[in-house]
Amino acid sequence: MAVYDSRTREARVFAPITPPRVGLYVCGLTPYAPAHIGHGRTFVVFDVVARSLRRWGYRVFYVQNVTNLDDKLIARAAEEGIDPLALAERHFAEYARTMERLGVRSVDYLPFATDYIPEILAQIRALVDRGFAYRAADGSVYFEVARFPGYGKLSRQNVAELRPGARVEVDPRKRAPEDFAIWKAATPGEPSWESPWGPGRPGWHIEDTAMTGRLFGPRYDLHGGGVDLIFPHHEAEVALSESATGEAPLANYWMHCGLLLLRGEKMSKSLGNVAPLDASVDKAGPGPLRLYYLNAHYRSPLDFDPDRSLDEAREAYARLRQPFDRISEALERGGPDREGTEPPGPLGDEAEALVERLDATLADDFNSREAIALLFGWARRLGELSGSLDAIAPAGLERIRAPYDWASEVLGLFEERRAAPEDRSSRVVDVAIAARARARARGDFAESDRIRDELRAAGIDVEDGAAGSRWRRSGPG
RNA sequence: GCCGAGGUGGCAGAAUGGUUAAUGCGACGGACUGCAGAUCCGUUUCCUGGGGGUUCGAUUCCCUCCCUCGGCUCCA
Structure with a gap:
């Protein structure tokens, strides 16, 4: 198995630290608003990563954090006049339902940031003690980037050439613009916790390293997220963890998922071009939406057109699953004892070889698009004998269904078909x-x-x- | 400005130093049908941003330019 590592910028053979165990950490949602269709792409992609690794015998522990307290949550909650933690809870519950509908069930643990306050405080303590972090006058604590020489090695950014304030205003309490908050002094009315530096709440970047430090230790196997997180978020994680623990690298492999663009641009509230995820599942259905996501290489940008992308995906999905439905119906009609013939020609052997090829394709940096092209080829092959399926014995039908079973297990397609056989009768x-x-x-x-x-x-x-x-x-x- | 990802047919998107550049959508033609839809089969053999270079051969490797998108310290 080889994976493209965005730290070294090359495809590398995958070798876990302690096989067969694999620690997988993916940056999850900040639930200040309903999830959009771009979030869905990232989480479906890493769902397939986890499914694949498990199929290949790895014991994956998949953690996806939930940033349930941050500036946006506080601002949004203030607008609505409710508690920010309650707002996060509400949007998280909706997110969890949507993931369930989408068949994303591979995540083992979804830790909330506010459940890791002791770990966060311990890490801040280590950073302050080692001289990597300082307390500002108001009680906020900042990581001092200049103290960490490796800063920029993940994103290959040169601090001197950054443009401070390009998107976010520079905080005047910092010693240098590149420093970042790991503890934010409390503002009245906001949730806060006591700390040696005064009451406050955690900064964004440190929540992840506090969690992974607790759950995986100072180093783990695979860290994922959207490409938009490489800098500053993932760079900050590297700086924090490696400074606090003295061990490197934080993650052996970094996987970054390309962004889903809405008619060529990133979705954002300010542009008003957000396609909600839940409504997209309603419109397309889980299978077609997964097909749409997986129909591009995970590292490529993917251009979403609300007027046609989902319709196209539905058409393609219906075509792809047609033979699968025919086989399943034939199996249901006759029952396991039904008599029949062998599949014509070497079809059963071809199915077996195809499954091997599908695994090999996905093992090459999770090339789901290529796998889908192969599956369409199989659909065409089976379509040629659609009428004669009924004559084939159950064991033979199951053999030629194997590539579809693979798609179900690894890509998470056709699950709705399995879930509702009573619809057919x-x-x-x-x-x-x-x-x-x-x-x-x-x-x-x-x-x-x-x-x-x-x-x-x-x-x-x-x-x-x-x-x-x-x-x-x-x-x- | 700096860092990064891209530019492939009407559209979405793969792949590869070498016979017809995958697959899907759409379109067109046919089969089936009372009609329609769905489904199946076939066709869509003038698509690799511009310009150089390396090579017997470049979409692929190198250089350069143009364009788009993302990031630049709280974005999946």
Whole structure:
């Protein structure tokens, strides 16, 4: 398995510190507002990373932090007149529901920043004691970048050439513009904790290193997040942890997910170009949305067009899953004891070889796009024999379904199909279809069309073919 | 200004120092159908930002220019 490490800027063979265990840490959400479709990309990508590693035998401990207290949360909560921690809780609950719908279930632990205050204070203490951090007059504590010579090695930034204040105003309490707050002095009315430097709350960067220090130790295997976090956030994490512990590197591999752009630009509240994640799951369905995300290399930027991207993904997803549905239906119809033939030709062997190839493709820096292209090839292959599936014995059907099972396990596709097999065997629908068949047989197309329209209104699509009528649920797949 | 990622057909997006540059969407044609949709098959063999260079051969490697996007100390 090889992964592109954004620290060394090259693809490297993956070797965990203590195999088969893998510590995976991904920067999660600051739940000050509902998650948008760009967040979804990052979390689906790392869901596939975790699924893949587990499939290949690694025992992954996947941690994704939740920054449940920061300036934006406090500002937003003040607008709404509620407690910032409660606001975070509310948006986090929605986020968790959306992740569940999207099939993102690989995360083992979602620690909240405010649950790690003792670890944060301990790390600040270590940094102050070692001379890497200083207390400002108001009781805030800052990390002094000039004391850490390795600063910039992750992002390859040169401190002298940065442009302070480009996006965020420079805090006058700092000794140097590049210093950053690790403890923020309390403001009346905001949540705060006692500390040796006065009451306050944690800065952003130190929450991650306090958590990983506690959960993984001074070094761990894999750190992920969006590319927009490389600087300053991840650079600050490196500086904090390596200064506090004296051990390096903090993470052996850094994976950075490309941004999802909305018509060429990053989503932001100020531009007003935010596509909410939950509504996108509603519109596209979990499977198509995952397909959309995974249909680009994770490191590439991905351009989202709200007018067409989700529709395209739905069309493609429906096409991809068609043979899978046919196989599953054939299996359900006959039961495991149904008699039948072997799959024609060497198809079963091809399926086996394809699964190996899919694993190899994903093992090459998680090239999900290439894997999807291979899966479409398999769909085409199976489409050629769609009519004769019924003749194949259950064991044979399961063999040729193997690439789809792979896609389900690793990419998280087609899970909705598995979750709701009862949709396929609704007696009521079968009765309506039978009534419509009788109407068609006697040439009563007005009645036949009326039944079809009513079924469609109820979310059932009817398809007429040579072998009779078939039906399926319409709507998000 | 500095750091980084990109520029591939109508659109979204892969890949590779070498026969027709994947895959999907869309479009077109056909099969199926009472019609439609869905599905299946086929076609879309004049697509690699501009200019240099290395090479027998460059979309791929090197240089340069242009453009877009991201970051520059609280963004997935």
